[in-house]
Amino acid sequence: MVRAVDAAETAPTSYAWAIHAEELKVRAGRRMAVDGLDLRMGTGVHGLLGPNGAGKTTFMRAVATVLRPAGGRLTLLGETVNGRFDLRGLRRQIGYLPQEFGFYRRFTVREFVEYIAWLKEMPSRDVPGAVQRAIDRVRLTDRADDRMRTLSGGMVRRAGIAQALVNDPTVLLLDEPTAGLDPDQRLVFRALLRELAVDTCVVVATHLVEDVAAACTDVVLVDAGRLVFQGLPADLAAAGADVGATGADLAADSPAERGYSIILRRHRERIGAQP
């Protein structure tokens, strides 16, 4: 008998965290970009914040299983990644938008998303519908059959988000997804994130603190490859609210941005005082 929902979809998960990093070390070139990161992420939208070079992109690439951990343990959906070579089953459940990505310029948007769906080994019966749905979700319906080279920067970014969504991933990794999006599209994107937060572990690496404050259920702050802070967006704002207590003279606009700066500075002072 044909069932609309198969048993695998309703089966309870056998893991506590979708992404679990213990003392994770990942190399980017010669530098150890992620250096002893301890992190747990479950269902929801996690905003990954940090200054340039904090190891955000390297962490994302490690979780996308593109980079191999140099030390520690990385467990994705209950499966340990280190030393495993057969990652196909795991990779089918991951959606990944790299920070910088190339595409074949003569592809149309639909062909681009279709190609990624094929790379993700989706059954060819499901591909056309899934591709259309992904394109609709990022509001590129009217440009679906235009070639990639005719799109603006923001539209290319949205096509990138569409390809990450196409396989309905359990773990969705978006590296700088809002770069180049206009304010209206950013609102659409935040709504999409809230929708995804229900059943997906979304990790959004970004510089924009206000994106995190508006759409994320969880904030993770990293610096120099280590975890600095993990908590609710409200906690970040609260840290910024008692600005008088710390005597900070920060010119940041929102409490969340102030909180980000204060937490980062306190962390660096603490690290600086240790050795």
Add this chain to the structure above:
Amino acid sequence: MKHDQVPAELLERYAAGDPGINPDELWAVEAHLEGCASCRERLGAAVQRQSPATTALLARVGDRLAAEIAISTTMPRRRRGQVLGRSRWLLPPGLLARLAMTVLLVLAALSLDLVDQQGRGEYPSLVLLFAPVAPLLGVAAVWSRRLDPAYEFVMASPRAGLYLVLRRTLLALMVVIPALAAAGWAVGASPARWLLPCLAFTAGALALGEVVGLSRAAIGLAAAWVIGVVGPSMLTATSPVLLAPGALPAWAALTAVVAIVLALRRDAYTGLRSGH
């Protein structure tokens, strides 16, 4: 279960939302409806008879959807000549450029050969000499960060691995080998002499490439062939022993060994081990 039908009386009660239906019966009805189109059709008719509230709700949803569809952007008509599923057969642009270059080089070797044959005809055929390493230019671009713009996507995908590499290599060979065969036919270099060496070099580049990077492996093998075989035979103006018919069993054995090595390393090119 296929020819079973939900009893009409039960279906009427189900449509009316009767709370008195046993949970097990309810479950069986719903499970059956999911898979049985004819019962779903009967349910539709039963709902219209039994539940005016549901019918009204459906009409309201229909109206609202129609209004939304009327103001939403419509998808443009599919481009003419666009084929669904074409994308999976498209190759990275870097590879296409390399293949075009290979065909031009084969043509250049062919014209030099023809010039030589018009004259004294003392040199061995260049088409024959270069045929074994001709696919390497394209093979180097099959799996390359520099030449494939979508490399990061490919690397993170489940399909990354030997299957994808072989598929692209096969598509590249389907361009290079006919070009070589045509050129070889014009100068009398039969495929029997160069096809096996050609495959051996291609497989060898793939096997080595997994360790040192595909570009490096291709360049290394091509350089070794040019210095070790092409150079000497042009200087001495003799046909190389390695391309004589007697060497064919050795090439066949080499191709087989390399193919087995490739097949044993099925986790090759999955991204994690080969960080090139």
